[in-house]
Amino acid sequence: MNENALDLGLELDWFARVLESRIKSCFDEDCVTLPRIPPPDLGESDSCYARFIRHYDLQPGERLVLLLALIPHVRPQLLDALWRTNAETGRGFTQFGGLRGTAHGGLIPTGETAAFILAGDDLAARFQVTQMFEGDHIFALHAILQLSPATAGEPLLSGALTLSREYISWLTTATVRKPNFNSEFPARLITTGLEWEELVLPRTTLEQLEEIGHWILYGDRLMRDWGMEGRLQPGCTCLFHGPPGTGKTLSAGLLGKQCGCDVYRIDLSMIVSKYIGETEKNLARIFDMAEHKRWILFFDEADALFGKRTRVDDAHDRYANQEISFLLQRIEEFNGVAILASNMKANIDEAFNRRLQAVIHFPMPGPDERLRIWKGAFPQKAILEERIDLGQIAEKHELAGGTIMNVVRHASLKALSRNSETILLEDMEEGIRREFRKAGRTV
Numbered sequence: 001m002n003e004n005a006l007d008l009g010l011e012l013d014w015f016a017r018v019l020e021s022r023i024k025s026c027f028d029e030d031c032v033t034l035p036r037i038p039p040p041d042l043g044e045s046d047s048c049y050a051r052f053i054r055h056y057d058l059q060p061g062e063r064l065v066l067l068l069a070l071i072p073h074v075r076p077q078l079l080d081a082l083w084r085t086n087a088e089t090g091r092g093f094t095q096f097g098g099l100r101g102t103a104h105g106g107l108i109p110t111g112e113t114a115a116f117i118l119a120g121d122d123l124a125a126r127f128q129v130t131q132m133f134e135g136d137h138i139f140a141l142h143a144i145l146q147l148s149p150a151t152a153g154e155p156l157l158s159g160a161l162t163l164s165r166e167y168i169s170w171l172t173t174a175t176v177r178k179p180n181f182n183s184e185f186p187a188r189l190i191t192t193g194l195e196w197e198e199l200v201l202p203r204t205t206l207e208q209l210e211e212i213g214h215w216i217l218y219g220d221r222l223m224r225d226w227g228m229e230g231r232l233q234p235g236c237t238c239l240f241h242g243p244p245g246t247g248k249t250l251s252a253g254l255l256g257k258q259c260g261c262d263v264y265r266i267d268l269s270m271i272v273s274k275y276i277g278e279t280e281k282n283l284a285r286i287f288d289m290a291e292h293k294r295w296i297l298f299f300d301e302a303d304a305l306f307g308k309r310t311r312v313d314d315a316h317d318r319y320a321n322q323e324i325s326f327l328l329q330r331i332e333e334f335n336g337v338a339i340l341a342s343n344m345k346a347n348i349d350e351a352f353n354r355r356l357q358a359v360i361h362f363p364m365p366g367p368d369e370r371l372r373i374w375k376g377a378f379p380q381k382a383i384l385e386e387r388i389d390l391g392q393i394a395e396k397h398e399l400a401g402g403t404i405m406n407v408v409r410h411a412s413l414k415a416l417s418r419n420s421e422t423i424l425l426e427d428m429e430e431g432i433r434r435e436f437r438k439a440g441r442t443v
């Protein structure tokens with residue numbers, strides 16, 4: 001964090017000198033050419049800021065715009081020089097741009113401010129600045145910085161320069177901000193206390209999960225160092241399918257834990273909207289936020305969203321299809337990891353299946369696997385009554401891991417309520433019966 005402060009300090013001093021000379025060139029008739037003021041050499045600095053500049057190979061002009069957007073957050077007084085009043089008009093100088101905030105005392109820079117600092121009256125240079133706010137510039141592509149929409153009928157550059165909150169944290173405190181759960185980002189962080197070794201799955205399933213891990217760890221190098229950008233799809237989308245309680249959510253959590261990235265479970269009920277076009281917008285927002293974040297997006301009960309495309313019978317269906325087409329396309333462009341979880345593979349749209357990098361089946365565990373799950377399932381403090389034969393229970397009852405955990409929970413709470421540490425066979429049997437009843441089956 002200190003390294004970052006040091007580098008940012010140098011950059012801000014550089015910015016201040018550029019600003020000063022630009023203002024001077026504006027008012028001082030003798031000063032017609034702007035001296036070239038070279039940016040500080042951040043050389044091999046390992047600060048987040050320096051790495052960011054190197055990673056995107058940002059040019060001095062882009063660096064100045066980035067700094068300009070950052071200044072209200074870190075050194076707002078630096079822009080006070082732009083508050084001057086034009087004696088002829090009695091207002092601020094038009095060419096300085098900038099907005100007055102409500103609670104913020106300083107100037108809020110706009111696209112016009114950026115154009116002034118970088119281009120002055122030079123039209124060709126001004127057009128170059130405008131390009132920085134186009135959709136194909138890295139600022140927009142990576143959701144780093146944008147101009148807020150201008151008021152209707154007003155020039156584009158009158159929009160405020162806004163840096164995404166994630167990048168403000170990243171470029172200043174060097175921390176990756178965890179987004180709050182809200183309607184803008186209806187997702188929750190999934191974590192797990194379990195370890196990879198405790199996950200009981202067939203070898204093929206584990207191998208497929210490992211491959212996703214490899215993508216998370218080495219995908220970036222494959223794309224950049226090995227030059228596969230543009231030849232491979234940028235991200236990784238997979239489907240986890242299988243009966244309830246077979247470890248889909250757990251596996252997503254473990255993947256994140258192993259690769260050091262956050263896993264967000266998207267709350268679909270907050271996304272799927274009955275209003276035409278809204279679902280699309282909600283999803284787009286999430287994908288935009290997740291881009292370039294090393295996040296895993298986990299869409300639970302994905303069939304609600306990704307189910308079969310409906311036949312085009314009425315107007316509403318036609319919109320539903322549009323939403324799905326949009327989604328297919330957005331997923332293809334997404335450069336992170338998206339996991340769709342479903343209980344029924346058949347429900348996922350064909351066109352969707354083709355776009356998936358991995359389709360991973362989570363089968364019901366067999367007797368041996370069930371025994372391993374049972375063995376790892378009880379609290380350390382618990383003592384199993386001697387009559388309990390886990391091998392026999394595992395053999396007899398076809399239960400998924402999630403259900404086994406429910407039984408363990410039931411029997412453990414019973415023990416605690418008796419003020420005992422001993423798990424009783426009858427409590428386990430009762431727990432198992434309850435689970436079967438829940439599922440509409442008999443033991």
Ligand SMILES: Nc1ncnc2c1ncn2[C@@H]1O[C@H](COP(=O)(O)OP(=O)(O)OP(=O)(O)O)[C@@H](O)[C@H]1O
Nearest residue numbers: 198199200243244245246247248249250401402405
């Ligand atoms: N294969 C497994 N190995 C070890 N533990 C498991 C396994 N599957 C499930 N469990 C246990 O059951 C709990 C619930 O499983 P999980 O939530 O991952 O199931 P799921 O497949 O996501 O189910 P659903 O389809 O209902 O969302 C896990 O937290 C874990 O304790």
Ligand SMILES: [Mg+2]
Nearest residue numbers: 248249300341
């Ligand atoms: Mg789940």
